[in-house]
Amino acid sequence: MTSVLWLQGGACSGNTMSFLNADEPSVVDLIVDFGLEVLWHPTLGLEMGVKAQKIFKDCAEGKRPLDIFVFEGTVIEGPDGTGRFDMFADRPMKDWVTELAEAASIVVAIGDCACFGGLPAVAPNPSDSTGLQFHRKAKGGFLGADWRSKSGLPVINIPGCPAHPDWITQIIVALATGRVGDIALDDLNRPQTFFTQFVHNGCTRNTFFEFKQSTMSFGEGTRTGCLFYEFGCRGPMTHAPCNRILWNRQSSKTRAGMPCLGCTEPEFPFADLMPGSVFKTQLIAGAIPKDLPPGEDHVTYMAMAAAARISAPKWSKEDMFVV
Numbered sequence: 001m002t003s004v005l006w007l008q009g010g011a012c013s014g015n016t017m018s019f020l021n022a023d024e025p026s027v028v029d030l031i032v033d034f035g036l037e038v039l040w041h042p043t044l045g046l047e048m049g050v051k052a053q054k055i056f057k058d059c060a061e062g063k064r065p066l067d068i069f070v071f072e073g074t075v076i077e078g079p080d081g082t083g084r085f086d087m088f089a090d091r092p093m094k095d096w097v098t099e100l101a102e103a104a105s106i107v108v109a110i111g112d113c114a115c116f117g118g119l120p121a122v123a124p125n126p127s128d129s130t131g132l133q134f135h136r137k138a139k140g141g142f143l144g145a146d147w148r149s150k151s152g153l154p155v156i157n158i159p160g161c162p163a164h165p166d167w168i169t170q171i172i173v174a175l176a177t178g179r180v181g182d183i184a185l186d187d188l189n190r191p192q193t194f195f196t197q198f199v200h201n202g203c204t205r206n207t208f209f210e211f212k213q214s215t216m217s218f219g220e221g222t223r224t225g226c227l228f229y230e231f232g233c234r235g236p237m238t239h240a241p242c243n244r245i246l247w248n249r250q251s252s253k254t255r256a257g258m259p260c261l262g263c264t265e266p267e268f269p270f271a272d273l274m275p276g277s278v279f280k281t282q283l284i285a286g287a288i289p290k291d292l293p294p295g296e297d298h299v300t301y302m303a304m305a306a307a308a309r310i311s312a313p314k315w316s317k318e319d320m321f322v323v
Contacts, residue, residue, distance in 0.1 A: 003066055004036055059104075289301075
């Protein structure tokens with residue numbers, strides 16, 4: 001049996017709900033087929049009050065083995081380093097995080113907030129929120145850049161707002177079946193199997209992207225045009241398999257006409273929610289996107305964009321929606 005304890009900090013619940021919707025494998029599969037023992041979970045946990053506290057204390061003190069500690073939401077350190085903005089089981093949540101992380105063989109951060117701080121970490125950050133081992137893009141976070149679990153691993157980050165349920169369960173299965181050595185991490189501690197390709201890969205609007213044809217409204221976004229040039233879609237710059245492992249097995253933001261928000265990247269939310277930056281492409285000189293796909297520079301982009309628009313065939317400007 002592989003024991004798992006899941007705690008929820010920073011007023012986050014989206015990843016808990018996402019986890020319960022997993023399909024490949026499902027939560028039931030984790031328990032029945034892969035021998036997962038869920039010691040406690042915000043939704044699945046049956047124990048309450050002192051009974052729940054006993055589980056946490058026994059794990060923290062080593063009286064009960066803890067193989068995987070899962071945390072979602074930010075670690076709140078305010079006010080003034082006390083952590084009392086986020087109280088849980090009669091203590092600041094950050095104190096539980098410290099002790100359980102030290103006791104666990106493996107620590108997993110679920111969701112953008114736990115990984116990088118997310119929305120709560122945007123300046124002025126009155127709650128002093130941070131991620132487990134990153135603060136936005138900077139290594140460190142709550143546990144520190146050099147922190148390692150008992151297994152010798154850093155915090156394994158599975159970002160997203162929320163994270164796709166199957167990303168969560170597939171990584172937990174790998175950990176529970178002793179395949180931790182197969183999980184290669186990128187420089188942000190994300191499993192490369194999910195966070196090497198871009199959301200752009202597999203997007204049904206890639207033809208419009210190549211010919212630099214924009215949609216001018218969300219309504220048109222379900223039929224024609226690319227959302228990158230006007231609506232701030234971050235699909236070409238965001239590492240995630242959202243158009244390979246579809247949401248609800250059938251769609252994704254870009255397939256539904258919604259721009260990718262880049263929620264698996266540490267800079268999310270981009271431009272720190274400044275007015276005019278949400279659902280709006282930030283431009284240089286009023287014409288060139290400020291942020292470009294990795295490897296592209298603005299001068300080359302200008303030349304490529306001009307050539308693409310000139311050579312765009314008539315059909316790339318038409319409604320291609322098919323029932």
